[in-house]
Structure formats: structure tokens, C-alpha cells
Amino acid sequence: MSHRVGPTRIGSRAFAAVAMAAVLAGGCAAPGESKDSGSSGSGPIKIAVIDAQSGQLSSLGKWEYKGAKLAVDEWNKAGGVNGRKIRLDVFDDQGDPTVGTTLARKIDSQKYIAMLGTAESAVTIAMAPTLRQAEIPNIASGQSPGMVALKSPFLFLNGPTSTTYDDTLAKYLIDGKKLKKIAMISNNGAYGKGEHDAFLKALSGRGITPVADEVVTTDQKDFSAQLTKIRQKQPQAVFIGSEEVESGLIVKQARDLGITAPFAGAAPQGTPVFRDTAGVANVEGTIVSSPYLSNDTSDATKKFAAAYKAAYGEEAELHGAKAYDGAQILLTALKNSGVATGRKLADAIRAVRYQGLMGDFAFDQTGVGISATSIGVIKKGNLVKAEG
Template sequence: MSRHFNPVMAAALGIALVLGACGQKQESQGTPGAADTATQVKIGFAAPLTGPQAHYGKGYQNGVQLALDDANALNPTLGGKPVKFVLVAEDDMADPKTATQVAQRVLDGGVSGVIGHFNSGTSIPASKVYSDAGMPQIAMATAPAFTQQGFKTTFRSMTSDTQQGSVMGRFVVEKLAAKKIAIIDDRTAYGQGLADEFEKAAKAAGGNVVAREFTNDKASDFMAILTRIKSRKPDAIFFGGTDAQSGPLAKQLTQIGLKSPLISGEMTRSDTFIKLAGDAAEGTIASLAGVPMEQMPGGADFLKRFKERFGEPEIYSPYGYDATRVMVAAMLKADSSEPAKYLPVLASIHHAGVTAPDISYDDKGDLANGGITVYQVRSGKWEVMETLGGK
């Protein structure tokens, strides 16, 4: 390349630099306001975003994102300065070991709070990492152990398995008149915890547990278990686990000739379960925290706006939304995103949400109020059977 001075090129370069500077100035002037100077407040998020539970995690994440978008639309300020809430999402792959690594990575990223994790098996080990850092965490975890550790930083998005399991245990015995009950769980913190609570409640209501079997969360062949259960002639079969397994399980119940209804928790009450089980889904009963979407205080408006942005919501989308709005509300009320300053506000908050008119927590971080709705698959769709009390 020549190093000699070229006056034509120099002139052209000078004009380009001037025009570039003018363009930059005009762009800056064209978008004035809080957005230009807003300080980012990072909200961490962790859930399975790949693998067989990715549909849960993505629906959960979309609810969180919509909540942050809604909060930002109000031009929030903290300490008199404009802020913008930003999502920092991580995939924990529903794996407990990965979850603790993700938790540390989220903390290292400078977040001010965490929504997640999704699974009980990931939320529990991650909660120790967050607690040690004094970081508030609102998780989807439903296992009783999550809030029984004595941490002041742990809160739930949904009712616990103690609530769901106990309600369903009584329901199966008292409303379905099932006296002989078989139970299967996937040996995860969620599946086993839900099954344990169901068993206690069913026995207390007068039911007889004639079989208690377990599998793992990767299994797809349940024929050996079902063969053992069939000989006990149960009136109902309860499964604690995800739709990735309850779908094939329902099919195999039909194949082996077991006519006992399949009962399960909220991770089965999904459209994915119906797709996986096909015709065998018919008659399956599952519980879900809260009331149906159309009965939620802000359900209709949430559903409309969510569909416009992301399409159909997943089971956990409105709960992710509410958890995020609750955390943001605590920050705004405390006028700070510093965990130590807004954590006491979060612990005592009362928030009107989409899923409930008054979201608040007890001294453990469990939801202070909660109901359970029981659904059944009828003509290929989940239909409401009954809404029952939680606590």
C-alpha cells in the first residue's frame, strides 16, 4: 500500500468523518429519555432450556420476560435514577450438579435477584449457593425440603408438594372412593416428595397403599413395575414425575390391561402429556396449583398479551410472571435493587398478581394462600373437575 499523501482521498475521508459524527449525534438526539441513561438491573433465571423438560423451562422463561417487559414499560426508577430490568437466563439442564455451577455463574454475572430454578432437585442445591451470597431466590420448586432449610432467601412461586400431595391424597380416597392405591415415583426430589405427601394423606383418609414402586427420571419402560402392580388390583395409580414419563406410562397401563385411573401432579397436567399418551390419556387426573387461567384475577389479560408475544402459555408461564413482578415490586418499594435492602420487603410483601389476588409468604417462604384445582382428560382435553383448598 502506498504511503504517499492523496488529497482527494483525504478530503473524502474528512467528509465521511463529519457525516458520521453528525449521524451519531442525530441518533442520540432522536432517542432521548430514561432509556439512554437507565442503569441495568440484572435478574437471574435458571431452568431446563434443553432436553425433555425444555418446554417447561421455556414457558417459565417467557413468563419472566413478559413481566420484565411490563415493568420496564412503566419507566421504573430506583434511588431517583431510571433503571431497566434485564434477564440473564441460564440452562441448568434439570441437573443438580449443573445447577450449582449455574448458580455461581449467575452470581458472578452481577444479578440482583434470581427467578428459578425450576426443578426441586436443582433449586435445593442451588439455594445454598444463593443463601450464602444473601441473594433472594423465587423458585418453582415444590418439594417441601426447599423451604425447610432455614434459609431467609428462598421463596416459592407455587404451592408446595405438602399442599398438593395432601389435597390429592384425600381427593382420591374421599371423592374417587379409591381404597386400594398403588404409587410410583421417579426418585427425584419433586416426584418422590409429591408421592410421599400423597401417600401420607391417602392413608390418613383411610386408603390402603397396596404397592409403592419407583423408577428413575430417564426410564421409559414401566412394564415390570406395572406387572407387579396389576396383581394387587388397585383402584387408582398415583405417579410422581414429569409428562415425559407419565405419557408412556399411561400407554403401558392400557397395553397391560390395567383399567385403574392414573393420578398425578402438575407436571403431568400438560398438553405434552396428552400428545405422548394419545388415546390412553383419557380419564387421567392431575392437580395444578391455583385456579384455572380463566378464573385467575388477571388471567384473561395475561393470556391475551402472552399469546400476542409468545403463543400459547405453558403451565408455569403465569407463575414465572408473578414471581418476577413480586421481586420487582419489592425492589421498587424498597427503592433499591440491593438484596440486603429489598429482601425484608420481599418477605413481607402483599402483591396482587395474575395467579392470585394476594401473593404473600409465610416465615419459611411458602405461599401463605393457595388452592389446588383438579383436572381430568376428557375428549382429549384437560377439563376442570374441582377446585379445592390449599392450606
């Protein structure tokens, strides 16, 4: 039965440059060794957040940390888990898979019993083998189907995969709006490849071949060659499979080149970073597939948004909400299992049924707990539920 719990996406670089950024607030402490951690029965329960806290993807990591911290603070205020405080430490992976893998080994050696993050699919995929060997459960925020393909019993997703996002989007564009001339532009990273493949499959299943299918690199800044090809095809809509900043740059340059068709995409296109990078006028009419369209969707989202605003002085959004759900699920599993570790904790996470901000979570054996999104449209800078 569903229930609500709790109080109410460097090789040779020096590791010191990446070591953890510890946050000393609300029951959080600097990372380090602890004799009394894990399931020892006393002392703080050590949970790691690993995400980009610097670099182009840092907005994702900061949103995720804030959402997770909000949940942890609520639990600590109410007494913690089975009388033990939760210690939440944040580490900066810089959006780099190599750094992420090094950090995975570090949290194992420092006896963290679970991990929240990352929001970057490529980093999560790189870390997964190490976390699996260490038997550290990981609730991640990326959406690449590549994470599911790993078939790790220790990896869970706190939102839908690209398959769900993009099939919902194709259904709206093709089945609903009857569009037939759709162009695609995506990047070659783990997230972009996942989006590209999922949306292309959704189009193919509906008998549609994209009029253009352009792939860019993750660090590209000039998209004029690809966008010129797209403009020549005169599409009715342009699917974009890229993270927030790159997506915003693509849209801004597209408008400068005279492309007037609406853009369509998934989670990144629903964020303030995308909107502000592209410009409010340029994102008008963008179609977004998301499990979290706004803070006003329900009483639960309103309550979460109010608490987030009070804690951080800013508006909540999808990534913070996903991380909040993920943290709530993890803490519930810890409570239900008597602060189990390893496979027992992973099994306890899989057993949780949780009515979250994203929807009703019920994890399957692949680690997916949510399989639905809604369609929104950006109007005057705000994402609102689409009509029809």
C-alpha cells in the same frame, strides 16, 4: 392489603457447553459484567433466569422464561423499576444440579441481584447454599418440600408445595370419591420423592395403605415390570409422581398393558407435554391437582393468556403463569425497596402481598406464599374443573 402491581425442575462437562443462552429481546441483554447494576442507582437491574433450556426438562424452563419475560417486558414498557430498565438474562442448567451450582456462582460473580427459577426441585436444592451465602434472593417454581426444609431466608416458592398438591388430591379421591384401592408410582428424584412422601402421608392420614408403591429412576424408559405389579392389584386409581415426559411414558405403557384405572397427579399431569407424550386418548380422565387449571379461570388469567399468546404465539399454561407471578412479586419488591439487594430485598419480597394468577400470595417465614390448589380432570385433551 392485597394489591395488583405492574402495568396492568455436570460434573466433568465443559462449562462452555452450558454457559448462558442470552436472549436479546424486550429489554433483555446478553449476560456479562456491568459497573452499573444491582442497587448502584443507575444502569439496568440485572436478574437471572436459571432453568433447563435443553434436555428432557427443557419445556419447563422455556415456559418459565417466557412467563418471567412477559412480566419484565410489561414493566420495562412502563418505565422499568424506579426509572431503571430490567435486564433479564437466561442461563441453561440442563436440569443438572452440578451445572446449576456452577451457574449460581457465576451469577454471583457477575452481580445479578436476584434469580427466577429453577423449575427443577433438585437443581434449586443444589443451588440454594450458594445463593444463600451470596445473599441472592431466589423465587423458584419447584414444589418439593425439600426446598422448604432448607430454611433459607433467600428462597421463595411461586406456587404450593407437594404437601398442598397431594393433600388436596387425596381429599378428592378418598374423602370425595370414596376410593380405597390406590396404587402409586413415582421416581427417585427430588420432585418424585417429594410427591411420593407427600401423597403417602396424605393417604396414611386417611387410614389408606397403597395397594402398590413402585419407585422408578428419573431416566427410566421401560416401566413394564412396575406397571405389571400395579395391574395385578387392580387399583381404582394410580397416583403418579414424576415429571412430564416420564409421566406420559408411564401412562402410555400402562394403557398398552391394559390398566384402565384413571391416573392422578399434580402439576406435570396438567401440561401439554404430558398429554402429547401419553396420547390424548390415554390421558382421558386423568385427575390433576393444580393452582392453575386453565386460562379461563378469571379475568386475570384471560388477560395473561391473551398477552402470552400475542407475545409467543402459543397457549399459556401453569409454569409460565407461576413464573409471571414470581417475576411480578420480585419487581414489586424491588420497587417498594428502592432496588434493595441481599437480605433487604429478601425481606421486601416477604412483605409483598400480591393477587396473582395462582392465588393471593402472602409469604411465610418458610418462603411459601400459596397453600391451595383445585382439582381438574382431563377431558378430550383439555384440563377442566372437576365436578363435585
